[in-house]
Amino acid sequence: MADIEWTSYPDRRSARRAAVRKFHPDIGGSADALRAALTDIDALFADAPSASASASASASGEVTVLRSFRGTVEQLAKPVRVRYKKFRARLPGARTYTEI
Structure with missing residues (x-):
């Protein structure tokens, strides 16, 4: 080349x-x-x-993958979002798909 x-x-x-x-x-x-x-x-x-x-x-043939700060934060926040949704579903007055 x-x-x-x-x-x-x-x-x-x-x-x-x-x-x-x-x-x-x-x-x-x-x-x-x-x-x-x-x-x-x-x-x-x-x-x-x-x-x-x-x-x-x-x-040396290595490939380095850099992660953005936003991607790292989103990955850390995902388990928190999942737990929040489960918690919110157990509150009184929470609607589920079968109740709509």
């Missing part, structure tokens, strides 16, 4: 996104071509300060 193709992107993230859109196996690309493109992009943007941690993870 030529580095010239990836130098037109301002940062590593946008270059990687473009590579995934172009070479992802789910849209007809090959995994080897995607891996090669991502390796080229990581090498090209290796001197960028934000690329240092994720470049080492990409080189």
